[in-house]
Amino acid sequence: MNAFDYRAPRTLDEALASLQEYGDDARVIAGGTALVTMMRQRLVQPRCVVSLRDVEGLGRIEARNGAVRLGALVTHREAETSPLLQERLPVLAETFRRVGTIRIRNMATVGGALAHADPNQDPPVTLIALDASVEIQRAGGRRELPIAAFFRDYYEPALEPGELVTAVTVPLLPPASGASFIKFLPRTADDYATVAVAVTVTLEPDGKRCREARIALGSVATTPLRGRAAEALLAGARLDESLVKSVGEAAKGEVDPLDDHRGSAAYKREMSAVMVGRALTQAWARARGAAREAE
């Protein structure tokens, strides 16, 4: 790695001030699993590294107004094992559990993962299906951005210089809802996904027709994406095998994968359809179960 200045601010304001001071020459480090790896490979060579390790107030998981708010410094492992998250948004806890290995999850943070904007990551997929929003702060201001707008391109988040992700807010699902996250990794148990899919389904109170569905896919484009055309087929529909198939095919039409070490573009396209079908079937079954319970 190159030599660099190291700053360890104690407050968010200090951190934001450092970022403003160094501009493009600074990189933020939270858990460091992505940044240190890139620095060791000399892919990035920042003049200053601003550590958020000691910044107060960014590590909470809390319920708030029908949503769960995850502070940016919450680690993947904390999210995965959080009783609150397991109870209110089990699909999200499960998604964090699928990332890498426990060592990575002990260090990698929610905010850090989002800011890294690697399209092969898992949590963004579920966060998109859950319609989360990202809280961003800079010196003298804050804004919220729907997560679907957060990923601009390959490793390019919608963060301006001097900005930090400070939290992710994830709305709870309405009654009669079910969700599913599938990470398809056929090669070995520790890998990025060939295709990752998250589906949420909310049924009408009678548990038969779909009121709303959201489909998100990862590892199939330069950013994770929403399968809106596929979702549209579900509005007001009753689920049957042929609909599952059509939804999968529609999703296949929306992805734009590249060949990588986990599969060719052609294979990823095929598996998008298959995994959307599987996740949809599972989410729908869970929604039916939730609808029955609510009766």
Place this chain on the structure above:
Amino acid sequence: MAHRIVGQPIGRLDGAEKVSGAALYSADVTLPGLVWGKALRSPLPHARILRLDTSRARALPGVLAVLTARDLPDILVGRRMFDMPLLARDRVRFIGERVAVVAALDPDLAEEALALIEVEYEDLPAVFDPIEALEPGAPLVHENPGAYEGAPPERPHANVQSVLRFKLGDVEAGFREADHIFEHTFRTQLAHHGYLEPHAGVVAIDEDDRVQVWASNKMPFRLKELLSHALALPPARIRVNLTPIGGDFGGKGSLMDLPLAYHLARVTRRPVKMVMSYTEELMAGNPRHPSVITLRTGVTNDGGLVARHVTALFNSGAYAAFKPAPSVNLGGSSMGAGVYRIPHLLIEGFCVYTNNIPCGHARSPGEPQMVFAEESHMDMIAKALSLDPAEFRRRNLLRDGDVLPNGHHLEHVRAKETLEAALKASEWSKPKPPWIGRGVAMTHRHIGVGFTNAHVRLETKGTVTLTIGLPDTGTGAHMVLRQVVAEVLGLSIEEVQIELATTDTFETDSGVGGSRVTHTGGRAAYHAAEKLKEQIQAEAAKLGTPDASFATIAQAAAREGRTLEASHFYDAKAHGAVTSFTAQVAEVAVDPTTGQVTVRRFTTAHDVGTIINPIGHQGQIEGGLIQGLGFALMEELKTDEGRISTLSLGDFKLPTIRDIPPLTTVILEDPVGPGPFRAKAIGEGSISAVAPAIANAVADACGIRILDLPITAEKVYFALKAREQRS
């Protein structure tokens, strides 16, 4: 026959250092004033070096030396064929070839210095495919390889490193006798050994001007010889100090960076440590040769093998330097005949130069490649003849008295018994649901030969010290040797200790590898212990106390200024008449909607000699088997136009603890080996048949025949789809 210590499942008593982290591997060695070396590597597969400017690197504070080929003598290195420069002189031949080397105060500074070296290259035409490399007019990787020291004489094309042939009978006549002839071509991939300890070494020139070396190298005496040649120093000036090695699997027998570490040590007058990064390993670490193998087999109507012609092309990369066999080729090609009696046989293995990463030896060199092809081919023939694959094999298995392609006559052949054991334990004939399949594959592996020196000494406290020059590569060999000595002398295992030699202690040793250590190390230790036993008995007789304890005897001798000790040099000159058969059955499930292959269970049956340590023995079976699984399903150094894109373990995947299938092992123990107490070998027996067992199981499960490794979900998926579209 039951022994007292041999055959006992004794744990790794030598393990306290390893489980506590106290063991010092080469990268852990430190000396006062130590500095770090790092190599700059070529980004191009074939290019002329037009300009090389190291001035900015030299000027970086903390950098003590920067060397290029101009600073070094013009010596070529290798293990048998000497065709590789220490640093590229005016031409690079593969991406990853070393171009310059620096010494700095810490590894980060060394890397910083590398980034400051300016190199200007001019592209040269390159060749990457072994078939293209053999065409007339193909770009030449070396203009005149026949001129290199150690180059085998036969060279049908300048891009051929070596040719190795095995011949029985008259293959053309054999084909005329056949009722059917089948021909299939298979491909296997580039794969690194996957040891978790990258190559590491420390070189220091001491006050007596001797070169002290600590290196992750499993044949230290050969290393000393090769260093003597590479550094143009008399062997007596060099001392290799043995360190434990973090996994070898055939990959740690070459000089790697050590000569460069020496030159940096010479110029800086400091000890130099060089440790390859894992990226450097994946880019330049002498991996397993990729292959293109065509088998053409003639059979009679009732499934008798009469003739076989095998052509194997091994994509050997830019240098032959990493291959240690005198043939500069891969002996595993002889497995083209499988475990079968084939009266007319011709196997031709070509090691081909290309502008790719130079390859070397890997566990069972050439065999996982050849056995994948050969055992898949057998199943395809069985299918065409409507024969059960097990039955087809049964009809053709080797028997006592048969001759192998390499001329060895076989005795104590238990091919049939081993096959039957695997079939029984795997429930071969049990009905299966759709999309579940079973596949069988067999192989055999020789007991290696070589030479080892062993020395035993009786201590005054009554224990025995065994001095041996075989480094610890992890196999548990040192425990085996201790058990052998303890058995001969009637001692407990704790009463026998190992003292590791240096290359000053003994004249020579062929080192670890080739499935030889239990045999050669074991026999050397055995005979040395026998000699010591005689001496002890003679001393006891002299004292008039035949039941005297070893301590008493040793002390009595010590009072006369004598130590009871004995040496033995064991040189196994020729392969014996026995081999070891392996039969494996894979049971897989194929997911038709994704093509994903899951190994539901795996059975491995082994025809072995006397087992000296059952825990270590089983550990070798399991370790080799999972390496075979990785080779079959996931390991692949992806390369395109000479550029490897899988440059970390994040991309080059090795099996994890969640990838292992439920395993049943069947052992057929027969005390007929050449090793001590009639032991055979086990280190390389379980790897080669795994891939074809899985490929055959996949074909059984879903009718899809995968002809190239690794077997990925994607390949199976698209094959299923293509078949669907055809119907």
Place this chain on the structure above:
Amino acid sequence: MIRLTVNGQSHDVEVPTYRTLLDCLRYDLGLTGSKEGCSVGVCGACTVLLDGKMISSCIALAVFADGREVTTVEGLAEDERLHPVQQAFMDAGGFQCGICTPGQVVAAKALLDAIPNPSDTEIREWMLGNLCRCTGYYKIVESIRAAAQPSRA
């Protein structure tokens, strides 16, 4: 200058910012038990505990551990007595070449601290990130099982 508590002992170390925690342990503190394997946090040879949690020290900055507690393989034994996990690995053949073993035993100790009697599934899930190339893993599972419940082995 950073202050690390390693295996219960406090150290003040002067390190450049670019020093990884692994290099700091190995070269600044002479604790060479933790190993560098893949350098990207995948293989687990560099596993240490940071405030009791498993991390990859090869992709952690030394400064990140300032003021915190690190446990390495050298800290598992108590008064010359091996930790049960270490003894179990020796008895059952849970290691061969030993290069991954420090990481394996540190991870296994953390597992047994968190889950004293893990199922085979829990063992495999926890140990997923500790690669071994020699053993094929079967005897690693056996070793951990034996360490958890000596009577279960």
